[in-house]
Amino acid sequence: MKVMKKSFRYLLIAVATTALVLPSCDLNLTPTTSIAYIEGDPVMLTDTDVSEFENGILASYRGTLYGVYSQTMEVACDGFNASIDYGNNYGAMHRLDDSFNDGEYNTRDNWSGHYGAIKNYNILIANADNVSDDLKDYAQFVKGEALFCRASSYLHLARHFAKPYGSTSSSDPCFPLVTVYDQLEKPARATVAEVYAQVKSDLDQAAAILASESGEAGADYPTIDAVNAIYARYYLDIKDYANAARYAEAVINTGNYKLASTDEEMDAEYLNDSGSEPIIQMYASKSEGYGTNDIYTLTNNDATQGLNFRSYYFPTKKLVEAYDEGDLRFTHWFSNQIPNFVSGSYHKGEFYTFIKYYNNPALNSGNVPQARHARKPILIGEMYLIAAEAYAQAGNSAKATEILNELQAARKATLTEGTMDNIKNEWFKETVGEGLRLSCIKRWGDGIGVRTPQDGTKLLIMQGTAYDQRTVSAGADRLTWPVPTYELQVNPNLVQNPGF
Secondary structure, eight states: OOOOOSOOOOOOOEEGGGTEEOOOSSGGGSOTTOOOOOTTSOOOBOHHHHHHHHHHHHHHHHTTSSTHHHHHHHHTTTSEEEBTTOTTTTHHHHHOSTTOSTTOHHHHHHHHHHHHHHHHHHHHHHHTTOBOGGGHHHHHHHHHHHHHHHHHHHHHHHHHHSOOSSTTTTTSEEEEOOOSOOTTOOOOEEEHHHHHHHHHHHHHHHHHHSTTOOOOTTOSSOOHHHHHHHHHHHHHHTTOHHHHHHHHHHHHTTSOOOOOOSHHHHHHHHTSSOSSOEEEOOOOBTTTBOEEOOTTTOEEEETTTEEEEOOSEEEBHHHHTTSOTTOHHHHHHEESSSOEEETTEEEOSSSOEEOTTOOOGGGOOSSSOOOEEOOOSEEHHHHHHHHHHHHHHTTOHHHHHHHHHHHHHHTTOOOOOOOHHHHHHHHHHHSTTTTOHHHHHHHHTOOBOOOOBOGGGTTTBOOSTTTTTOOBOTTOGGGSOOOOHHHHHHOTTOOOOTTO
């Protein structure tokens, strides 16, 4: 097995032998000694180059996780109400009203962040063969990592900037499909079918390269288990339920990952980042690498109350009441024991705060929890949900129930039949905060109901038709994100999504 990495720093992806610096969007930030990378010009890589490319590839992948890459999707749906003090953070996404347009910066950042990462993956993939014989195995391994990362980015972009895969996917516009870096190119949007085909192609190549790279809980780089997990996501999206179940169960049946089923295991997993659920868990330290999903807590420490929250978003009544009494997820991810400071006063015991991303103490600097955690892009719980959904959609209710019950039993939840309604509810409870809610709603062809607040937050949240009373109909244009304004300005070949 490849030696586990201990430090992936945010290095510039640079080839020392050619004085190459990848161009920035802002030419004022690019050194005058830099040159543009031109596809087709061979770049011979040394061992140092390959190592730095690998660090850069994994840093690019890590940089597209948590924060705007997960919070944006959560606040758009039915799990959270905006606090009176939320300061319009993620406001347009939360409302999905006329202010949600092609200038919305959170969707823009999702587009540009992944697009920039894909550029880095493309350059490595194009040059991985330009090495001496003694580096070929290592360079191919890094190429496999880059292919995995590119597939993950394109799947993320397809899920959010395009309609769901379906009967019109051969014509519905998706994301520009760029597999060869060319800074002068102005690509049009590929179709949904074409982007999903590229995801499959990248996964096929990554699987061949990483076939012998067995997984383990907390691996901080892509393994064959991670590839199979993304295969499971891909097949679920395209409604190939047999393969979705097959790949999800392939990961489950490795025995490399275990659902947390005790208080101690939940703390290890969701507080200390030392559990057995992550199929990938990226490197993190106090100085760099950690991720933050902090809008739910925003912890403060003051002389009168000690630790207290300044939350931008509170869990809705629907989310809080989705859990059974004794469910480990509720007891570890929600709290009413720390005061929440809202609109000039402290509130304790009146409502629940979402604390799934409270803080790993080992990553904290200072005496205020900062919602710092190692980024975990794929957890084993999702594989149980994919398998259960795939079996249910295929009509195998017995198998769907069996797999759903394994997850529920581990979490100390009430066991239910494997119906789609129950599976949808389990997705809501299990993956809350992970940025999967919006893609699930789109995949199911569902709308979004009202966000009835917890009783204790009724006077502490933003109210009205754009907030707690907002609904979104199934298939609404607003469930698909707009192409950002800047992209339309610089690339005349792009077309905007309907409704924007």
